[in-house]
Amino acid sequence: MTDPVQLTADLIRCPSVTPEEGGAIQLLEKLLSEAGFRTQRPDRNGIANLYAVWGESGQTLGFNGHTDVVPTGDENAWDHPPFAAEIRDGIMFGRGAQDMKSADAAFVAAAIDFVTNTPPEGRIAIAITGDEEGDGVDGTKAILDWMEEAGEKIDHCIVGEPTCPANMGEMIKIGRRGSITAYLTATGTQGHSAYPHKANNPIPAMVHLLDRFASMELDQGTDHFDPSTLAITSVDVGNRANNVIPAEIRAMMNIRFNDRHSSDSLSEMIRAEAALVSGKFGVEIDVRFRVTGESFITEPGPFVELVAKAVEAVTGVTPELSTTGGTSDARYIKYHCPVVEFGLVGNTMHQINERVPVDEITALRDVYARVLKDYFSG
CATH class of the missing domain: 3.40.630.10 (Zn peptidases)
Known part of the structure; x- marks a missing residue:
């Protein structure tokens, strides 16, 4: 043998x-x-x-x-x-x-x-x-x-x-489960922290958007799957100056999803949420995705x-x-x-x-x- x-x-x-x-x-x-x-x-x-x-x-x-x-x-x-x-x-x-x-x-x-x-x-x-x-x-x-x-x-x-x-x-x-990672970039206008009205800070917009995602219940599970999960895995401004409002903030999140969803349906949902927050705060929010499995x-x-x-x-x-x-x-x-x-x-x-x-x-x-x-x- x-x-x-x-x-x-x-x-x-x-x-x-x-x-x-x-x-x-x-x-x-x-x-x-x-x-x-x-x-x-x-x-x-x-x-x-x-x-x-x-x-x-x-x-x-x-x-x-x-x-x-x-x-x-x-x-x-x-x-x-x-x-x-x-x-x-x-x-x-x-x-x-x-x-x-x-x-x-x-x-x-x-x-x-x-x-x-x-x-x-x-x-x-x-x-x-x-x-x-x-x-x-x-x-x-x-x-x-x-x-x-x-x-x-x-x-x-x-x-x-x-x-x-x-x-x-x-x-x-x-x-x-499927896996999709979303890469989010919010872009505003840089300025001095003493004059916030002259800048457009993208951080509140990103924080608001991430809070919406973190508060979501994607589903309650299916016959063979546990509930889908969403994890915020990175938030990065890269700002070392305490008196500068940055022009950009990046974030990353990963969703492990069951058979109630697809990468296409989740991408559509994430883009829609980003568009709502973008309009509310007047900042540009770019979204891109990496799908590693359905x-x-x-x-x-x-x-x-x-x-x-x-x-x-x-x-x-x-x-x-x-x-x-x-x-x-x-x-x-x-x-x-x-x-x-x-x-x-x-x-x-x-x-x-x-x-x-x-x-x-x-x-x-x-x-x-x-x-x-x-x-x-x-």
Whole structure:
């Protein structure tokens, strides 16, 4: 059998800090190719990506993950070197231990063992990117663009991101909230603070506008989602003089929204509010947006139930079906096929001393193996 713990260690020892490939994609490409998978490298703009498929025809189950990791931070603050994959008392330390080289190792090991021992009547596809922790535009999105051009199709997909808050098996993500960031700039007329009537201070207008946003209830939640949230994340005047009324103030806010909204509907609402305040205060308010994902839901049904039963069979825990958390590459895959996420506990990801119990790596491999078995048994 392919050892997912050893494979996790091998991947951690590849210093693939985004956007560097670090050898991780090459390692998996070689391993999968030797196991009979046909591999492609849909690299784009210097980003390493891997697509591997086993089988010629039939229903296709896909797995998606990423090998890039966030920077280590102060390496001297780590108890063990961040790229050494040292194991102490059954715990493996290293950057990417939870997010998400363990899951990469787990589904690759499960897939290789499955096609080696019980070749299915169908296909298994594995899509791994080196651009999830960065901008993400040349990662999974690039793979999906290549798949469309090549006529490649996945019928269902599992993303291996960490999904469990505290205990292995307790949560599957069946959707994600959308995310939109609004950048607001209010422009007035600069002047002396002793003569405010000769200036047009944009600060009161921005404060009023932000107060309107902060006081809003966007919704009360939906069947599968918590209420949408709006967070003011920055207010910046950049004025170091106490006797100058500035000409400009900037602010930033982020909305995580459920399926009651879209980025278009929220953009329209924000622009309308800005226009009202602009007219009231006589200042110009410019608004621009960055959308990093729309909300989506994979409705509970046979595929979701199959994954949930596999998780329960291996872990003994009945998983909650959730849409909590931030964004993931599932936001791209949802346009291609039904997608769910299941992975490890994520309580140390991105932290100093990121770590994972090695028995959880094995358990995750066993869950993916059970999914493969049940999926291709009808």
